[in-house]
Amino acid sequence: MEGVSHEAASLAGTLALGKLIYFYDDNSISLDGPTALSYTEDVTERFLAYHWHVQMVDDGNDLEAISLAIKAAQAVKDKPSLIRVRTVIGYGSPKAGTNKAHGEALGPEATKETKKKLGWPEDKSFYVPDEAKQNWLQAVDKGKKYEQDWNDLFARYKKDFPELAAEFERTQAGKLAAGWEKSLPVYAADAKPIATRSAGGETMDAIANAVPELIGVQLT
Numbered sequence: 001m002e003g004v005s006h007e008a009a010s011l012a013g014t015l016a017l018g019k020l021i022y023f024y025d026d027n028s029i030s031l032d033g034p035t036a037l038s039y040t041e042d043v044t045e046r047f048l049a050y051h052w053h054v055q056m057v058d059d060g061n062d063l064e065a066i067s068l069a070i071k072a073a074q075a076v077k078d079k080p081s082l083i084r085v086r087t088v089i090g091y092g093s094p095k096a097g098t099n100k101a102h103g104e105a106l107g108p109e110a111t112k113e114t115k116k117k118l119g120w121p122e123d124k125s126f127y128v129p130d131e132a133k134q135n136w137l138q139a140v141d142k143g144k145k146y147e148q149d150w151n152d153l154f155a156r157y158k159k160d161f162p163e164l165a166a167e168f169e170r171t172q173a174g175k176l177a178a179g180w181e182k183s184l185p186v187y188a189a190d191a192k193p194i195a196t197r198s199a200g201g202e203t204m205d206a207i208a209n210a211v212p213e214l215i216g217v218q219l220t
Contacts, residue, residue, distance in 0.1 A: 001030070001039050006046075012080045013051035020080035021073045025060075027089040033099045043084060053081040060087035092118045171213045180210040 012020055024043065028035050047054045053076040055069045066085065073081035090101025093114040106114060115122045158165035170177065183206050187199065204216040 001035065009047065009050050009052070009080075013047075016051070016078050017080045018077040021070065022080065022082045024082055024084045025087055026084045027087045027097075029089045029097070029099050029102055031099060031103050043082075047082045051079055053079045055081070055083050057083060057085045060085045061091075167212070177210055180207060183207040183210045 009022075026043070030037070030039075044054050044056065053073060055072060057065045057069050059065065066083070069083045073083060088097050090096040090098070090106075093101060093106055094110045095101040095104070095106065112122045121127060154165070185199075185202055185206050187194070200216075204214065208214055208216075
């Protein structure tokens with residue numbers, strides 16, 4: 001709903017960011033109440049207009065459907081993808097489907113009622129079933145393999161493209177290129193007046209070559 005998301009989504013569609021996959025938690029609730037109070041547009045049509053690939057999963061608890069949607073999104077190489085997932089906020093609780101589940105704590109009694117409805121032990125807090133824990137722990141070994149695969153791939157890339165690899169490592173470390181500040185324009189206090197929009201544009205243009213990771217946005 002936030003305006004900045006519209007701008008980002010439009011840019012992503014224009015740039016055809018095919019590796020970008022968004023999940024939209026479509027629960028129809030905002031902090032103040034139903035989203036229909038102020039938000040009635042067709043989200044699918046909006047993102048299609050942004051040149052996105054869009055899918056809809058009708059049940060947020062249908063893990064198989066979500067998995068299939070992810071695979072379908074990954075197969076689309078020339079567009080970013082949006083997966084709308086219909087969910088119930090506060091699922092299983094007495095406040096399910098309401099803005100109270102958005103902005104209020106459940107409280108002890110509602111928490112017990114929720115656990116009872118979902119078949120969880122009512123007398124345990126921060127409870128993690130062994131089945132869930134073992135499933136999560138699989139990510140440790142998978143993560144080690146993926147990290148090693150990445151390191152091996154980047155080592156080959158660094159050998160073939162040392163300058164680009166060095167630039168990547170610099171940006172990942174959050175460091176600016178040495179001497180970048182020398183590109184900054186200087187404006188004398190008694191110079192001819194210039195609009196801040198123009199000065200900002202000149203500044204971004206001036207340092208763009210020294211700071212290739214720079215992303216500038218001018219609001220109109």
